Amino acid sequence: MNSDLIREERHQIEAELLSTVGRRYKKEKLVITVLSLIAIAGIIAWIVQLREGLIVTAMRDYVSWGIYISLLFFFVGISLIGALVSCALRFSGATWRYPLTRIAEAITLSAVFFAGFMPVLDMGRPERLYFLITHGRIQSPILWDIAAIVTYLFGSLIFFYLPLIPDAALMRDRLTNMPAWKRKLYKMMAAGWEGNYLQRKFLNRGIKIMSVVILPVAISVHTVSAWLISMTMRAGWNTSIMGPYFVFGALMAGCAIMIIMMSILRNGYNLQHYLSHTHFSKLAVLLLALTCTYLYFNINKYGVPAYKMQGDEKELLNDLLLGRHAVLFWVTQIFGLIIPIIMLSFQKIRNSIRWVVFVSWLVLICALVNRYIIVIPNMMHPFIPIQGAPAGYATYFPTLIEWLVSAAAMAGFVLVMILLFKAFPIVTIWETEEGVEKAGDEAIGLENMNVKVNVLKNEN
Amino acid sequence: MKIEMRNILAMLFLLFIALVTNAEGEKKNGNIDLKISSNDSMHVVTATVTDAATKIPLNDVEVTFYIKRMFGLMNIGNATTDSTGIISTVFPIKMPGSDTLGNIIVLAKVEDNDVMNDTVFTTIAKSKFLFPASTPLEPAIKSAHAPLWLKITFWMLLGGVWGLFFYCLFLIVLINRNKNKPHAVIT
Numbered sequence: 001m002n003s004d005l006i007r008e009e010r011h012q013i014e015a016e017l018l019s020t021v022g023r024r025y026k027k028e029k030l031v032i033t034v035l036s037l038i039a040i041a042g043i044i045a046w047i048v049q050l051r052e053g054l055i056v057t058a059m060r061d062y063v064s065w066g067i068y069i070s071l072l073f074f075f076v077g078i079s080l081i082g083a084l085v086s087c088a089l090r091f092s093g094a095t096w097r098y099p100l101t102r103i104a105e106a107i108t109l110s111a112v113f114f115a116g117f118m119p120v121l122d123m124g125r126p127e128r129l130y131f132l133i134t135h136g137r138i139q140s141p142i143l144w145d146i147a148a149i150v151t152y153l154f155g156s157l158i159f160f161y162l163p164l165i166p167d168a169a170l171m172r173d174r175l176t177n178m179p180a181w182k183r184k185l186y187k188m189m190a191a192g193w194e195g196n197y198l199q200r201k202f203l204n205r206g207i208k209i210m211s212v213v214i215l216p217v218a219i220s221v222h223t224v225s226a227w228l229i230s231m232t233m234r235a236g237w238n239t240s241i242m243g244p245y246f247v248f249g250a251l252m253a254g255c256a257i258m259i260i261m262m263s264i265l266r267n268g269y270n271l272q273h274y275l276s277h278t279h280f281s282k283l284a285v286l287l288l289a290l291t292c293t294y295l296y297f298n299i300n301k302y303g304v305p306a307y308k309m310q311g312d313e314k315e316l317l318n319d320l321l322l323g324r325h326a327v328l329f330w331v332t333q334i335f336g337l338i339i340p341i342i343m344l345s346f347q348k349i350r351n352s353i354r355w356v357v358f359v360s361w362l363v364l365i366c367a368l369v370n371r372y373i374i375v376i377p378n379m380m381h382p383f384i385p386i387q388g389a390p391a392g393y394a395t396y397f398p399t400l401i402e403w404l405v406s407a408a409a410m411a412g413f414v415l416v417m418i419l420l421f422k423a424f425p426i427v428t429i430w431e432t433e434e435g436v437e438k439a440g441d442e443a444i445g446l447e448n449m450n451v452k453v454n455v456l457k458n459e460n
Numbered sequence: 461m462k463i464e465m466r467n468i469l470a471m472l473f474l475l476f477i478a479l480v481t482n483a484e485g486e487k488k489n490g491n492i493d494l495k496i497s498s499n500d501s502m503h504v505v506t507a508t509v510t511d512a513a514t515k516i517p518l519n520d521v522e523v524t525f526y527i528k529r530m531f532g533l534m535n536i537g538n539a540t541t542d543s544t545g546i547i548s549t550v551f552p553i554k555m556p557g558s559d560t561l562g563n564i565i566v567l568a569k570v571e572d573n574d575v576m577n578d579t580v581f582t583t584i585a586k587s588k589f590l591f592p593a594s595t596p597l598e599p600a601i602k603s604a605h606a607p608l609w610l611k612i613t614f615w616m617l618l619g620g621v622w623g624l625f626f627y628c629l630f631l632i633v634l635i636n637r638n639k640n641k642p643h644a645v646i647t
Contacts (some may be wrong), residue, residue, distance in 0.1 A: 144614075191632055
């Protein structure tokens with residue numbers, strides 16, 4: 001590749017990707033206002049819950065874990081995308097991952113933050129979390145879960161920051177018209193980066209170490225979350241498949257949200273060259289593989305006990321397959337797995353960004369409902385039914401307070417993402433440049449770059 | 461002579477009040493003397509119910525016996541006194557104590573009795589049951605203390621990961637220290 005062309009392309013990449021920093025997203029005001037209102041309503045609802053106690057929720061003796069814990073599993077799940085893109089794809093030598101790493105890491109960071117927050121929302125007395133540190137039992141999966149989530153959050157912060165250093169230096173040097181506090185922030189974050197040999201050596205070493213470490217940590221977070229329920233003796237949970245079942249469900253949901261987020265950012269910030277058809281098509285193949293694997297796990301998890309229909313599983317399975325939760329269960333299986341698998345099997349659909357995004361929405365919404373299916377019906381089938389409890393204690397439908405608090409958590413997740421992409425480039429600039437130099441535009445999935453250069457020249 | 465209806469009602473009301481007052485006045489304050497003895501297999505609780513004022517045994521008083529447990533009272537039997545005022549009940553010799561010191565708190569209660577006013581008397585017996593808490597459980601998954609292998613595994617994994625995190629933070633410090641270094645080649 002011609003060195004002048006590379007220099008020109010580097011210039012174009014830097015100019016285009018730096019231009020997203022601080023730029024207003026399409027309809028940004030409206031989006032932020034709506035999300036902020038939801039977040040405020042949720043905070044008020046949480047204050048009411050703290051004042052009145054968990055009696056304002058629908059959680060009672062049977063269902064003591066409601067949608068808060070279902071959302072915990074959902075957030076932990078989608079947070080795995082960072083590990084998938086930054087580690088698994090890195091070690092598999094997939095060069096097309098370069099423009100995607102920061103989006104994946106931002107999803108991880110935001111999701112794991114709210115994952116850590118969900119158990120606190122579920123507690124009637126959150127200040128007692130302190131006792132988990134002072135009186136925690138190492139044997140308890142709850143302690144493992146908190147330890148794993150905190151570790152993953154800290155690790156994700158480092159992993160988000162490390163590749164940001166060269167980009168922060170670029171922002172420090174190029175974005176000189178920013179407000180003083182922002183310039184100060186970028187200078188501090190750049191950590192004196194000049195791109196010299198030693199600095200590159202240390203940075204690469206750090207990224208390599210984090211890539212290796214974050215993968216088992218990410219898997220452990222979701223495995224331990226699965227152990228939270230599978231180490232109890234309840235029907236439906238008392239199975240050794242829960243760890244891998246959660247991990248693959250998480251990877252699938254993470255892949256779906258990655259595609260959705262990419263499409264939103266691509267259109268909102270005009271990043272069509274960097275988040276191209278190639279990326280959507282490759283991620284669609286990945287999503288297809290993950291939905292197939294998850295369907296296989298579902299067949300094992302539900303199919304094997306359903307064949308026997310024995311013991312304590314019988315009532316739960318009747319409830320899921322034919323009873324009061326049957327509609328939700330079959331919706332998750334058909335619209336969340338079978339239809340996406342059929343659709344993604346066609347190359348035409350995989351090559352269409354619109355269809356891939358549509359399928360991803362299907363998968364993501366059903367993955368969210370599936371977390372509800374994993375938690376709630378099982379809690380309604382305890383081994384020893386409670387004697388003489390009021391009728392309402394054996395059913396569960398979230399109250400307005402729960403809906404508001406949960407909606408606020410979702411809104412908060414998106415707001416954190418908006419905040420991150422407001423302050424930093426959406427696509428890692430230096431990694432994209434490195435990818436172009438090493439493998440070329442096509443290999444890392446950039447499209448129509450030179451055409452863009454010509455267009456710019458003509459415009460000038 | 462014509463008697464008005466309201467006068468009849470007033471008289472009936474006064475009669476009712478007089479009867480009630482008189483009935484309550486007949487109830488006595490009683491005393492329950494509790495004694496506990498034991499044989500090889502049972503504790504025996506003997507209660508002597510007497511009039512608190514005259515010390516004469518009270519007949520026809522139903523007494524219910526309880527043992528105090530952590531979250532309430534456990535009924536161990538009831539009986540009605542005869543002319544001697546003495547009744548008894550039994551409970552197993554291996555009954556655990558009401559507290560961690562091994563004290564069994566026995567209660568004798570009289571409630572809604574026609575002869576005697578409501579009252580409660582208590583006495584304490586020593587439990588002959590050895591609390592399992594006095595023999596600590598070996599460290600295990602389900603005991604209060606974690607087994608050594610679990611502690612080592614947990615802290616090694618956590619320590620290892622956090623150690624690497626801090627090493628990466630140290631690398632950031634090194635990046636900062638290596639700015640403006642003459643030997644560092646700018647690429």
